[in-house]
Amino acid sequence: MTALQAANPLLWLLAAPLIGAGVLFLLPHWRLAALTNIAVSAVTFGLSLVLVGQRPEPTALLFIDDFNVFLVVLTAFVGLGSSIFSAAYISREGNAKRLAPPQMRLYHAMYQAFLFTMLLALTANNIGLLWVAIEAATLTTVMMVSLYRTRPAIEAAWKYFILCSVGIGLALFGTILVYMAAQPVLGAGSQAMAWTAMIGQAGDFQPALLSLAFVFILVGYGTKVGLAPLHNWLPDAHAEGPTPIAAVLSGLLLNVALYAILRMKMIVSANDGAMDPGPFMIAMGLSSLFVAALMLYRRRDIKRLFAYSSIEHMGIMTFAFGMGGALSNFAGLLHMTMHSLAKSAVFFAVGLAVQTVGSARLSDIRGLTVSRPVLGWGLVIGVVAIAGLPPMGIFMSEFLVVASAFAQQPLLAVPLILALLLTFGALVMRLQSLAFGEPSPLLGYPVPNPWVNGVAVAPMVLHLALVVIAGLWLPPALVAWFESVAAMLG
Amino acid sequence: MTATLTYDLAHLIGATVLMMGFALLYQRRVSSVIRIYALQALALAAAAAWQAYIQDAPHLYLTAAIALVFKAIIVPLALSWLVRRLGMHRTIETALGIGPTLVIGVGLVALSILLVLPVTEGAAALARESLALAMSVLLLGLLMMITRRNAVTQVIGFMALENGLLLAAVSAQGMPLVVEISVAFAVLVAMILFGIFFFRIRERFDSLDVETLDPYRGDRP
Numbered sequence: 001m002t003a004l005q006a007a008n009p010l011l012w013l014l015a016a017p018l019i020g021a022g023v024l025f026l027l028p029h030w031r032l033a034a035l036t037n038i039a040v041s042a043v044t045f046g047l048s049l050v051l052v053g054q055r056p057e058p059t060a061l062l063f064i065d066d067f068n069v070f071l072v073v074l075t076a077f078v079g080l081g082s083s084i085f086s087a088a089y090i091s092r093e094g095n096a097k098r099l100a101p102p103q104m105r106l107y108h109a110m111y112q113a114f115l116f117t118m119l120l121a122l123t124a125n126n127i128g129l130l131w132v133a134i135e136a137a138t139l140t141t142v143m144m145v146s147l148y149r150t151r152p153a154i155e156a157a158w159k160y161f162i163l164c165s166v167g168i169g170l171a172l173f174g175t176i177l178v179y180m181a182a183q184p185v186l187g188a189g190s191q192a193m194a195w196t197a198m199i200g201q202a203g204d205f206q207p208a209l210l211s212l213a214f215v216f217i218l219v220g221y222g223t224k225v226g227l228a229p230l231h232n233w234l235p236d237a238h239a240e241g242p243t244p245i246a247a248v249l250s251g252l253l254l255n256v257a258l259y260a261i262l263r264m265k266m267i268v269s270a271n272d273g274a275m276d277p278g279p280f281m282i283a284m285g286l287s288s289l290f291v292a293a294l295m296l297y298r299r300r301d302i303k304r305l306f307a308y309s310s311i312e313h314m315g316i317m318t319f320a321f322g323m324g325g326a327l328s329n330f331a332g333l334l335h336m337t338m339h340s341l342a343k344s345a346v347f348f349a350v351g352l353a354v355q356t357v358g359s360a361r362l363s364d365i366r367g368l369t370v371s372r373p374v375l376g377w378g379l380v381i382g383v384v385a386i387a388g389l390p391p392m393g394i395f396m397s398e399f400l401v402v403a404s405a406f407a408q409q410p411l412l413a414v415p416l417i418l419a420l421l422l423t424f425g426a427l428v429m430r431l432q433s434l435a436f437g438e439p440s441p442l443l444g445y446p447v448p449n450p451w452v453n454g455v456a457v458a459p460m461v462l463h464l465a466l467v468v469i470a471g472l473w474l475p476p477a478l479v480a481w482f483e484s485v486a487a488m489l490g
Numbered sequence: 491m492t493a494t495l496t497y498d499l500a501h502l503i504g505a506t507v508l509m510m511g512f513a514l515l516y517q518r519r520v521s522s523v524i525r526i527y528a529l530q531a532l533a534l535a536a537a538a539a540w541q542a543y544i545q546d547a548p549h550l551y552l553t554a555a556i557a558l559v560f561k562a563i564i565v566p567l568a569l570s571w572l573v574r575r576l577g578m579h580r581t582i583e584t585a586l587g588i589g590p591t592l593v594i595g596v597g598l599v600a601l602s603i604l605l606v607l608p609v610t611e612g613a614a615a616l617a618r619e620s621l622a623l624a625m626s627v628l629l630l631g632l633l634m635m636i637t638r639r640n641a642v643t644q645v646i647g648f649m650a651l652e653n654g655l656l657l658a659a660v661s662a663q664g665m666p667l668v669v670e671i672s673v674a675f676a677v678l679v680a681m682i683l684f685g686i687f688f689f690r691i692r693e694r695f696d697s698l699d700v701e702t703l704d705p706y707r708g709d710r711p
Contacts, residue, residue, distance in 0.1 A: 126666070126667065128665075128666060128667035128670070128671065129667065131671070132667070132670060132671065132674050135674050135678065136674070138678075139677070139678065139681060142681070142685075146685075146689070149689075154689045154691070157685075158685065158689075158691060161681075161682065161685070162635075162644065162648065165648055165678060165682075166632065166635065166648065166651065169628070169648070169651050169652060169655055170628075172655050172659075172671065173624075173625070173628060173654075173655055173658060176655070176658045176659055176662055176665065177621075179662055179665050180610070180617065180621070180662050183662070183663060183664065183665075188663050188664025188665075189664055189666060190666040190667075192664075193665075193666055193667070206609070206610070206611075208608065208609035208610075208611075209609050209610055211609070212605065212606075212609050
């Protein structure tokens with residue numbers, strides 16, 4: 001048994017960031033810590049690729065299937081890109097003495113601990129373990145959001161902590177209800193919490209209890225997805241923490257919370273007597289879309305602007321998965337992937353821009369393409385991508401969502417298109433002053449050496465290249481994969 | 491031991507937890523809120539121990555022990571110390587008067603019963619009524635977080651909500667990971683208390699309702 005477990009690549013995948021977190025907690029030198037952070041993330045990414053080819057048998061606690069393996073790879077990839085960006089970001093903050101060494105030690109340890117909780121949540125078979133992982137993710141990110149110890153940072157962390165604690169509290173109640181629905185069929189014990197066991201027998205569960213459970217889970221984990229009206233913590237947490245954290249919050253955490261909802265949706269959908277989870281998800285998705293679209297116009301802080309854009313995109317995904325069906329699920333999965341890549345790239349650009357200009361106010365950042373061409377054009381491509389313009393990957397996924405909305409519920413397509421146009425307008429309006437025109441004075445940190453500069457923009461360029469390529473050409477293997485997962489999601 | 495005694499005692503303890511949830515809502519002094527919370531945690535510990543006995547599930551004794559030592563003793567002491575040390579307000583500021591809060595509280599309990607009893611028809615009577623009690627405690631905790639303005643009462647509201655969750659978890663026959671979940675919550679609560687101390691959070695920054703804006707949003711012209 002132990003030999004078998006030692007050979008389980010899933011355990012290695014989880015062990016890498018966990019050990020990394022322990023090592024980084026003890027490592028005193030922050031430059032070395034930043035490099036170790038990259039190395040550990042690279043190892044994790046490598047191990048995640050192993051899982052694509054080799055699927056271990058599901059255990060009572062962990063499992064891997066077509067759906068979560070793609071998110072595991074995506075999570076590890078964005079985690080790697082962000083760790084590279086983080087090294088450049090932290091080195092500037094460290095040079096400017098904005099962060100003390102103990103803070104940076106905490107930051108790096110929490111970065112890997114956060115990756116560990118994300119991977120644990122994705123690979124958890126037991127829905128209780130899934131909950132524990134998401135709860136632990138809240139703890140690790142709160143520490144990172146409050147890193148600067150300024151009053152706004154502490155306020156943001158406190159608000160995030162309290163709101164998300166309530167959210168995961170409600171999600172736990174939903175989890176207990178799912179267990180109570182499953183327990184008469186699967187018997188008491190861990191079987192009745194194992195997702196792989198539940199999905200096969202979900203048709204025999206008590207339908208009404210399952211419906212009630214789903215409402216709690218949607219609202220609870222929905223808080224973490226940032227769905228309106230429970231999105232209030234998200235912009236503050238993105239804006240006040242270090243920028244690499246904004247990138248992983250948007251790129252990873254929101255996806256994982258949505259993943260938790262989708263797993264539950266699959267169980268509820270497998271039960272004929274339970275309510276249809278779709279309309280609830282469509283309603284929350286659309287309301288998030290509208291709230292975010294309208295809020296985008298009033299932003300004055302660049303990180304808050306893109307945080308609201310994340311709420312909008314999570315709304316699109318929730319809408320797509322809520323509608324269901326092969327095409328819509330396909331679009332949702334593609335959108336999840338593209339948004340993670342594009343939004344993390346945008347935050348990489350934003351982080352560098354804020355450090356260079358020395359201000360996060362939108363009115364202070366102007367003409368970036370003139371003063372910093374690589375950075376400026378990176379931001380332009382990133383914003384064009386998240387605004388949903390062709391030829392980017394997000395254009396394709398949004399197009400598919402709209403098309404399937406027209407096919408299934410033409411009336412729902414109208415508000416969807418309206419909200420998409422509203423966000424498009426807001427982003428393009430902001431982009432003009434950010435990227436073009438008379439450049440604003442660069443009052444931030446001095447130009448670092450070219451090597452650090454190259455490291456800083458490399459992950460942004462890589463992520464954006466992938467988004468552009470995906471918009472022009474999707475590998476057939478990936479399409480087939482998404483199609484099979486979309487069929488699984490029902 | 492007859493089946494009725496098992497049932498009645500579980501019920502009595504669950505109802506005590508709920509009663510304390512109500513008592514939290516009509517206090518006017520922070521110190522009495524902390525004391526009532528300690529009593530609620532004590533009742534929760536008794537509920538967990540009783541469930542451990544009737545379900546013959548020894549791991550629930552551990553949950554009971556955590557509730558007894560951590561929630562009924564350490565947390566109240568730590569909170570009282572924090573209130574003294576940080577010089578927080580000793581009286582409770584309410585966003586909604588005590589009368590209306592209690593009326594809403596009664597409504598929430600009625601809602602939980604009306605919602606839970608019909609959907610659990612197949613389940614054992616003990617489990618379904620415990621679930622209704624647990625959901626009431628949870629909603630009362632949420633109500634407290636929304637209607638009370640002090641940072642300490644907000645935290646106590648969250649911990650009361652969590653007591654409701656644990657009541658549901660221990661009542662669900664043979665649920666795995668209950669101990670792990672209570673440990674996870676203990677860590678969360680410890681972090682919150684540590685955060686209050688470390689960052690000297692005297693009053694809460696922001697309420698759960700969206701309307702209250704404060705000067706530190708960092709998003710103004």
